[in-house]
Each structure stands twice: as C-alpha cells, then as structure tokens.
Amino acid sequence: MENIKNIIFDYGNVIFEINFKITQEAFSQLGISDIDAFFAHKGHNSLFDDLEMSKISRNQFRDGIRAAANNPSLSDEQIDAAWNSLLIGVSKGNHDVLLEAKAKYRTFLLSNSNEIHYDWIVNHIQEQFGISNYDDLFEKAYFSQHMGLRKPNLNIFEQVIKDNNLDPAETLFIDDSPQHLAGAKKAGLHTLLMDKHPEQLREFLETNAIL
Structure with missing residues (x-):
C-alpha cells in the first residue's frame, strides 16, 4: 500500500x-433476557462501555450483571467465566x-x-x-x-x-x-x-x- x-x-x-455468540449464550444462561439488545457486536448496554473506559470497577460491572440477570446470588467466578467466554485466543x-x-x-x-x-x-x-x-x-x-x-x-x-x-x-x-x-x-x-x-x-x- x-x-x-x-x-x-x-x-x-x-x-x-473472539466470539460474541458464545458470550450471548453464556449471559442468557445467567438469566439475562433480550440478549441482542444487551450485548452484541454492533451495540450493547452502557455497562460494557463504562467498564472499557474504567468508569466503573470490575466489581461494579459484576453487580451490573447481577442486576441485569435479576440474580444477586451470581458469583464473581460465574460472571467472569461468562464474560471471558468471548475470548478464543x-x-x-x-x-x-x-x-x-x-x-x-x-x-x-x-x-x-x-x-x-x-x-x-x-x-x-x-x-x-x-x-x-x-x-x-x-x-x-x-x-x-x-x-x-x-x-x-x-x-x-x-x-x-x-x-x-x-x-x-x-x-x-x-x-x-x-x-x-x-x-x-x-x-x-x-x-x-x-x-x-x-x-x-x-x-x-x-x-x-x-x-
């Protein structure tokens, strides 16, 4: 060039x-509905932008996932596993x-x-x-x-x-x-x-x- x-x-x-579909399925398994609006390649919940710019901590992000799933008992490990399922190598x-x-x-x-x-x-x-x-x-x-x-x-x-x-x-x-x-x-x-x-x-x- x-x-x-x-x-x-x-x-x-x-x-x-990376594979967005795997992570969509993982978040769905956590109880998050309307997953295409919540997390997709071309658009997503502001929670993800805030994490990527360090406007929120990883713990605040996890709390946001718990709120979205309406499940306060989700562990940090469950949330991180779902989120990291995006990463293939x-x-x-x-x-x-x-x-x-x-x-x-x-x-x-x-x-x-x-x-x-x-x-x-x-x-x-x-x-x-x-x-x-x-x-x-x-x-x-x-x-x-x-x-x-x-x-x-x-x-x-x-x-x-x-x-x-x-x-x-x-x-x-x-x-x-x-x-x-x-x-x-x-x-x-x-x-x-x-x-x-x-x-x-x-x-x-x-x-x-x-x-």
Missing part, C-alpha cells in the same frame, strides 16, 4: 479471535505476521478492552507463547481501559496520533467493526475493514499489498 508508514491494528477478530502464526509488519512499518495496537479481559489475555499469551506483554510486537499497545477512552470516539485516535507524532495521511487503521473505521476516518486515517477470520491475517495483509 503506497505512502503508508504506520499501521494501527485492532485486536479482537483481527489478531485475536490468538490465531496461529499471527505473532510472526505482526513482527514482519513491525519490520516494515511503525505498528501500534489499539483495542477496546477491560480489566477482566486484559488479565485473561495476558495470562493466555504468557502461557501459550511465552510473551509477557505486547511490547515486543508493537511500538506501543493501547488499551481503552488504560486511556479512559474507547473507539469509535475521535479522541482515542487523536491521542494515539499525538502521542506518536503520526501523520494521519501516512497511517492505516485496521479493524473488523465498521463503526470504528468511521471514527478513524474522522481523524484522517486510512482504513481497512478486516473481513476475514483472524487465521487469515497474513492473507488479508498480502491481498491489500501491506506485506
């Missing part, structure tokens, strides 16, 4: 597989793909995440890949709960651009959510919709002349 010097990668369903070979991209571009990670998922993911990459964090795979990794911001809001993109002195005209953002791409475009970034399974990340980047 011509004139691109920097790439900002989303995490979920770009590098790391890093697709095979994707860390090698990221290192190849890093050798060619300045690369960054920008993910809407939260404390509960972050802890699970860090444990996953430590156990499965011997990686303590993402410092070796990107110039810098950004997570919404550390920033107090989330995609698709313009300010999260502006902060990444400012922090790293990026030229938006030379920067590509890759995400699987059209609404997040819309926010990135407002910041002047080039965008690509990840429309393949994370296992096909290499193919996706090669098809788009990135690798």
Whole structure:
C-alpha cells in the first residue's frame, strides 16, 4: 500500500479471535433476557462501555450483571467465566505476521478492552507463547481501559496520533467493526475493514499489498 508508514491494528477478530455468540449464550444462561439488545457486536448496554473506559470497577460491572440477570446470588467466578467466554485466543502464526509488519512499518495496537479481559489475555499469551506483554510486537499497545477512552470516539485516535507524532495521511487503521473505521476516518486515517477470520491475517495483509 503506497505512502503508508504506520499501521494501527485492532485486536479482537483481527489478531485475536473472539466470539460474541458464545458470550450471548453464556449471559442468557445467567438469566439475562433480550440478549441482542444487551450485548452484541454492533451495540450493547452502557455497562460494557463504562467498564472499557474504567468508569466503573470490575466489581461494579459484576453487580451490573447481577442486576441485569435479576440474580444477586451470581458469583464473581460465574460472571467472569461468562464474560471471558468471548475470548478464543490468538490465531496461529499471527505473532510472526505482526513482527514482519513491525519490520516494515511503525505498528501500534489499539483495542477496546477491560480489566477482566486484559488479565485473561495476558495470562493466555504468557502461557501459550511465552510473551509477557505486547511490547515486543508493537511500538506501543493501547488499551481503552488504560486511556479512559474507547473507539469509535475521535479522541482515542487523536491521542494515539499525538502521542506518536503520526501523520494521519501516512497511517492505516485496521479493524473488523465498521463503526470504528468511521471514527478513524474522522481523524484522517486510512482504513481497512478486516473481513476475514483472524487465521487469515497474513492473507488479508498480502491481498491489500501491506506485506
């Protein structure tokens, strides 16, 4: 891809597989009704946004799930298991793909995440890949709960651009959510919709002349 010097990668369903349907079923099993309105890929209860921006603690989030399920006896472990069922894992070979991209571009990670998922993911990459964090795979990794911001809001993109002195005209953002791409475009970034399974990340980047 011509004139691109920097790439900002989303995490979920770009590098790391997630599955919303599994989590919808898990929340339904806890007693939450109207699950499509409560939690889905393109929209969800404000509880999730608040957790991703650290406006509420993990304990307040769990209490919110208990309230939504109308079941105050749900344990922290039951709630965390349902919430973490979203997380499948890093697709095979994707860390090698990221290192190849890093050798060619300045690369960054920008993910809407939260404390509960972050802890699970860090444990996953430590156990499965011997990686303590993402410092070796990107110039810098950004997570919404550390920033107090989330995609698709313009300010999260502006902060990444400012922090790293990026030229938006030379920067590509890759995400699987059209609404997040819309926010990135407002910041002047080039965008690509990840429309393949994370296992096909290499193919996706090669098809788009990135690798």
